[in-house]
Amino acid sequence: MTAMPALPGFGGFRLEGKRALVTGAGRGLGLAAAAALAHAGAQVTLAARSQPELEAGCAAIREQGGVADFIVLDVTDSEAVAKAIGSRAPFHVLVNNAGMNRPKLLVDTQDEDIDAVLALNVKATFYMSREVARSLQAAGEAGSIINVSSQMGHVGSPRRTLYCATKHAVEGMSKALAWELGPSGIRVNTLCPTFIETALTAPMFEDAAFRRFVVDRIALGRLGRIDEVMGPIVFLASDASSLMTGSALMLDGGWTAA
Secondary structure, eight states, rough: OOOOOOOOOOSSSOTTTEEEEEEHHHHHHHHHHHHHHHHHOOEEEESSSSSHHHHHHHHHHHTTTTTEEEEEOOOTTTHHHHHHTTOOOOOEEEEEOOOOOOOOOGGGOOHHHHHHHIIIIHHHOOOOOOHHHHHHHHOOEEEEEEEEGGGGGOOOOOHHHHHHHHHHHHHHHHHHHHHHGGGGGGEEEEEEEEOOOTTTGGGOOOOOOOEEHTTOTTTTTSOOEEGHHHHHHHHHHHHHGGTTTSEEEEEEEGGGGG
């Protein structure tokens, strides 16, 4: 009789004992990410500027048995970020989800647009990553930083020069941080969704021509759903992805495969 093989161990997708922080968590993709992490066992902190949304999000997570609290925080304010992170125990998981887009032609893009989108999409990601990394390194603990990028961090598209510039920057930042923070056991990856149907994106898809433009470029022939982001978030946060750093996890329905 053949001897029973010794099977390798598997860390799994559970996050008990982990503290997670999600920015832009008051609604949409950020709230979904927080809910997924809480469902996997993490103690989740939601961060955004709107306290009523944060309170409602935490209540919904607790209703499902999760552990959640919140920070009212402007992530574009470096001093506020340093104070908020420095006054708390280290976060083992950071989801840099806060972001914005102001789609315009290059010639119509104003300086105020450039400053606002760069501040939230790039500088805030830098501020949050810096403070979470400082805290983890001081405590000698490992962690996972998940930067919510976009398929637009890998391609170009009309009226999205500014947005593409910021998401390409996030991709480069994440690769550099993977090398810099790797020796400390801190992994850094990006999550790159295609167009996801949310309350915020719904108005743009009322334009039938734009909807057709988007769907025609997605191999699956449809827009993404917000629940389809939740599993990949938990994967990147957990030991299931323990050898993964400096990578981009594409959730683009095949957009970049063309």
